[in-house]
Amino acid sequence: MNKNLILVLVGIALVVYASVQIASNNTIYYFTTTEATTNLNVGNSERIKLGGFVENDSIEKKMDGITSFFITDGNEKIEINFDGFVPELFQEEMGVILDGFFKDGVFYSDDMLVKHDNEYISENGDTYDVKTYSK
Amino acid sequence: MLYGPLLVWIAIAAFGPYDITQGQYSKLLYVHVPTVWIAYLAYTLTFIYSLLYLIKKNPKYDSLALANAKSGVIFTVSTLIAGSVWGKFTWGTWWVWGDARLNLTAILLLVYLGYLASRSFNNDLEKTAKNSSFIGIFGVIQIPILHFSVIWWRSVHQQASILSQETVSTGDAPMSSDILTTLLISVLLVTLVHIFLSKRFRANADKLWNDYLNPKIRAKI
Numbered sequence: 037m038n039k040n041l042i043l044v045l046v047g048i049a050l051v052v053y054a055s056v057q058i059a060s061n062n063t064i065y066y067f068t069t070t071e072a073t074t075n076l077n078v079g080n081s082e083r084i085k086l087g088g089f090v091e092n093d094s095i096e097k098k099m100d101g102i103t104s105f106f107i108t109d110g111n112e113k114i115e116i117n118f119d120g121f122v123p124e125l126f127q128e129e130m131g132v133i134l135d136g137f138f139k140d141g142v143f144y145s146d147d148m149l150v151k152h153d154n155e156y157i158s159e160n161g162d163t164y165d166v167k168t169y170s171k
Numbered sequence: 172m173l174y175g176p177l178l179v180w181i182a183i184a185a186f187g188p189y190d191i192t193q194g195q196y197s198k199l200l201y202v203h204v205p206t207v208w209i210a211y212l213a214y215t216l217t218f219i220y221s222l223l224y225l226i227k228k229n230p231k232y233d234s235l236a237l238a239n240a241k242s243g244v245i246f247t248v249s250t251l252i253a254g255s256v257w258g259k260f261t262w263g264t265w266w267v268w269g270d271a272r273l274n275l276t277a278i279l280l281l282v283y284l285g286y287l288a289s290r291s292f293n294n295d296l297e298k299t300a301k302n303s304s305f306i307g308i309f310g311v312i313q314i315p316i317l318h319f320s321v322i323w324w325r326s327v328h329q330q331a332s333i334l335s336q337e338t339v340s341t342g343d344a345p346m347s348s349d350i351l352t353t354l355l356i357s358v359l360l361v362t363l364v365h366i367f368l369s370k371r372f373r374a375n376a377d378k379l380w381n382d383y384l385n386p387k388i389r390a391k392i
Contacts, residue, residue, distance in 0.1 A: 047309035051282075055275060055316045066325055087325070123263030125193065133327055149262045154332040156197065158188035158347040 066133050068109040072143075086114065086143055087133045087151070095128065107132060120146035173371075176363040180205075183360075187353040196260040201354060202253040204333075205361040206246040207276075211314050213243030213365060214283065221307030224300060230384070233300040234376035236307050238369040240286050245368065246361070247280045262327055271324040275317045282310045296383040 066087035088107030095105040103118045116134060126132065126148065136145030183201065190197035220236035223229070254276075255265045267273055286306040293299045321330050331338075333354075338344045344351055 044305060044308050047305060048312050051309050051312050052316065055278065055313055058274060058278065060271075060324065121263065123261070125261050125263075149264060149267065149327050151327050152193060152261050152329055154329040154335075155345040156190040156200065156332065156347060156350045157192070158350050159191055160188065160347060160349050162348050163343070163346070164348045164351065 069107060069112045069114045070109050072114060072138075073112040081137050081139065083135060083137050085133055085135050086145070087131065088114070090126070090128050090130050090132060092128050107134070115142045117142050117144045118146070118148060119144070120148060123148060123150045125150040125152065173364065173367040176360040176367075180357055180360040180364065183353055183356060188347065188349040190350070193261050196257055199253045199257040200350070201357040203250050203257060204354060205358040206253065207250040208334075208358060209361045209365045210243045210246040210250060210279075211318075212362075213239040213246065213369070214279075214311055214314060217243065217283075217286075217307045218311035221304035225304050225308075230300070230377075230380040233304070234373050234380060235369075236304065237287075237290065237376045238372035240283055240307065241372045242365050242369045244280065244283050244287065246365070247276070247283065251276060251280065267327050270327050271320040272317065272326050272328040275313065275320055279310075279313050279317060282306065282313065286310060296380065 066085035069086065069088045072084075072086055086107070088109050091106040091108050091113060095103065097103055101119060103116075103122060105116050105118070106113045107116055108114075116136075118134070131151035131153065133149040133151055134143065134145040135147035136143055138144075180201075184198055187198055187201055189195055190200075216239040217236045220232045220239065224232035224236060254273075258267070259265045286303055289303045289306055290299055293302070318331070318334065320326065321328050332346055333344050333351075346354070
């Protein structure tokens with residue numbers, strides 16, 4: 037039984053170690069706009085991932101399929117020049133993760149993921165009143 | 172008894188309320204979330220029964236561990252498929268290579284597929300049960316890592332709406348009441364599906380044990 041217990045503990049340690057390693061190394065690590073403007077050391081044309089929220093009234097469809105807009109994390113905003121597939125959910129105030137590179141202060145990207153938050157609001161929109169346990 | 176809850180679940184998922192920003196595809200919430208919760212539950216039960224088997228050496232516990240693992244695998248596959256379709260229509264992609272939550276879920280599935288595969292490595296059922304129990308025991312540690320992965324690492328996956336600290340402390344989920352009710356009913360129905368599924372799997376496992384422990388009966392056939 038003692039030998040078994042050691043085996044189980046070693047097994048658990050291995051699984052934890054492997055999971056944390058895999059998650060940390062492969063994580064889609066995106067930079068926030070503040071990180072990107074203040075302390076990011078990337079050369080021109082070096083690809084990174086950048087995340088932020090689409091600014092209000094900043095989306096502009098240009099000719100030849102390019103969409104230009106600003107993203108922000110609340111502190112710093114960055115101009116995006118996007119040339120790629122725009123997901124249907126893309127809109128103002130939505131969180132996006134963009135893959136691309138900086139050139140002269142503008143972020144050029146051709147790959148976008150829309151990040152939805154954990155709020156679910158139906159057409160009806162009523163929420164439970166937790167104080168009275170009623171609608 | 173299996174098809175009743177299954178059909179009602181599919182019906183309320185198909186006709187239930189949905190998030191207006193995300194549109195119709197957010198109904199996948201009623202598949203994606205309950206199935207992964209019940210997979211967590213099933214693997215936790217596999218952990219408990221594996222431990223009990225190692226301590227008491229009663230075949231009953233091994234059958235229960237196996238039945239829960241099988242059901243858990245089915246629900247993990249369901250949650251991956253539903254999540255993938257949902258991701259396609261909200262994020263814009265079926266799968267994000269390199270996202271912590273997605274990768275860890277795939278690994279979770281692989282570990283329990285390994286558990287099921289380990290059942291056929293050895294003809295001696297007692298040795299098999301003992302070996303598999305170890306996988307059943309250390310596999311469970313992935314669940315807390317998986318659940319908190321969206322908080323620990325930056326992820327494209329949204330954070331938990333219900334099983335989150337904020338919701339637990341305020342008692343208020345960031346969800347409309349009709350969506351929340353539909354979700355909780357779905358969880359109940361999926362629990363029923365799990366109970367009936369694992370009952371079936373347990374009957375199969377008991378039969379194998381019976382054949383193993385009473386070889387005379389097998390000789391007659």
